[in-house]
Amino acid sequence: MRAFILNALLLGTALTLSGCGKESKAEEKVAKGQVIATVDGEDVTIYELNTELQGVNLPNGSARKSIEQAALQRIIDRKILANIARKQGLEKTPDYLLQSRRSDETILVSLLQRDTASKIPPVTDEDAEKFVAANPLMFGEHKLLIIDQIQFPMPADRAKLKEFEPLKTLDDIEQKLTSDGVEFRRVPTSIDTLQVPVQITKNILALPPGEVFVVPSGGALSANKIVEVRNSPITGSDAVAYAKQVIRKQRLAEKATKDFEPALKAAKDKVVYQAGYAPPKAPAKPAAPAAAPTGN
Numbered sequence: 001m002r003a004f005i006l007n008a009l010l011l012g013t014a015l016t017l018s019g020c021g022k023e024s025k026a027e028e029k030v031a032k033g034q035v036i037a038t039v040d041g042e043d044v045t046i047y048e049l050n051t052e053l054q055g056v057n058l059p060n061g062s063a064r065k066s067i068e069q070a071a072l073q074r075i076i077d078r079k080i081l082a083n084i085a086r087k088q089g090l091e092k093t094p095d096y097l098l099q100s101r102r103s104d105e106t107i108l109v110s111l112l113q114r115d116t117a118s119k120i121p122p123v124t125d126e127d128a129e130k131f132v133a134a135n136p137l138m139f140g141e142h143k144l145l146i147i148d149q150i151q152f153p154m155p156a157d158r159a160k161l162k163e164f165e166p167l168k169t170l171d172d173i174e175q176k177l178t179s180d181g182v183e184f185r186r187v188p189t190s191i192d193t194l195q196v197p198v199q200i201t202k203n204i205l206a207l208p209p210g211e212v213f214v215v216p217s218g219g220a221l222s223a224n225k226i227v228e229v230r231n232s233p234i235t236g237s238d239a240v241a242y243a244k245q246v247i248r249k250q251r252l253a254e255k256a257t258k259d260f261e262p263a264l265k266a267a268k269d270k271v272v273y274q275a276g277y278a279p280p281k282a283p284a285k286p287a288a289p290a291a292a293p294t295g296n
Contacts, residue, residue, distance in 0.1 A: 128243035152184035
């Protein structure tokens with residue numbers, strides 16, 4: 001599934017920081033909200049409080065009021081300290097301008113993601129049930145794999161990986177790492193097949209009993225052996241609920257790719273890099289074999 005990462009959309013784009021002058025319509029709307037406090041002559045509105053509490057699961061009654069009051073105090077403290085910083089001229093420093101630009105861009109990307117997500121139609125129970133039926137390894141045949149694992153750094157010389165090919169057991173790998181003076185950790189762990197692409201799960205489960213398989217992760221490697229396979233089926237309403245989450249993420253990724261991939265590509269093609277900063281070029285595709293000549 002393609003990740004919805006839109007930061008690159010902002011490459012080469014300079015956002016102008018808002019300055020003094022006439023307020024925008026959005027600023028006017030915020031300013032006209034119900035005033036709940038005043039700090040150094042600046043109103044704090046209910047809109048700001050609601051934004052501060054976004055993502056917070058608010059209880060009812062007095063507990064809710066307590067959380068709201070604590071959030072309001074955070075806003076007030078932040079405004080007072082920000083005013084102190086302004087009096088010291090910190091808003092005119094290059095560091096402030098760079099961080100402010102970064103913050104503006106991050107917020108805009110977040111709002112773009114939210115706007116895109118709001119346009120995705122709800123996933124129906126029927127959609128979810130079809131998905132569950134089509135992906136038994138994720139649901140009815142869901143498993144938890146108990147693993148014996150050795151974690152060690154990726155060799156700087158990738159050719160040295162061939163030295164591990166003849167090794168058949170984790171003990172063999174441990175002995176080699178010890179003799180080579182390579183630091184490693186041997187720890188028990190688990191793999192939830194929900195968190196692994198279906199094809200990879202199939203490949204792992206198809207291995208002979210006790211077979212060691214190696215997985216790269218960032219700049220490290222892990223050698224793994226399945227110790228136990230625990231069946232943990234996900235059925236009924238739990239399966240439908242999880243399937244809805246997966247389908248929604250897939251649809252969001254598909255919509256983001258459709259809506260923004262052309263703009264991303266067009267904008268990236270116009271980016272001018274200074275020497276040494278351009279991304280590496282993608283390897284050229286091999287040429288198609290020439291057609292054999294035909295006789296007359």
